Amino acid sequence: MNPNLTASAKIKKARDATAGIDLGLWDAIERLQRIGQTGNGAGIYADVSAFRSALGDAAAAIARAQEIVRATDWPTNEDYDAT
Numbered sequence: 001m002n003p004n005l006t007a008s009a010k011i012k013k014a015r016d017a018t019a020g021i022d023l024g025l026w027d028a029i030e031r032l033q034r035i036g037q038t039g040n041g042a043g044i045y046a047d048v049s050a051f052r053s054a055l056g057d058a059a060a061a062i063a064r065a066q067e068i069v070r071a072t073d074w075p076t077n078e079d080y081d082a083t
Helices: 007-037 048-071 077-081
Strands: none
Touching (some): 007 048
């Protein structure tokens, strides 16, 4: 965490972090969900290879999002009040 950041700078960095997370996370999760909902008549994933690929992509997107969350100095209520 950077004590030298102003409240406005902290909010901007958090907004950028949020956009960075949104950029890759939701599409990967939605793809996994779509593929996971597609089953065959036996109640099994219709395309296991596609499911495995989507699962890996979603896991990687979640890992990237977690890293961004850890690396971001998120604003506090005081930071919002100060702007």
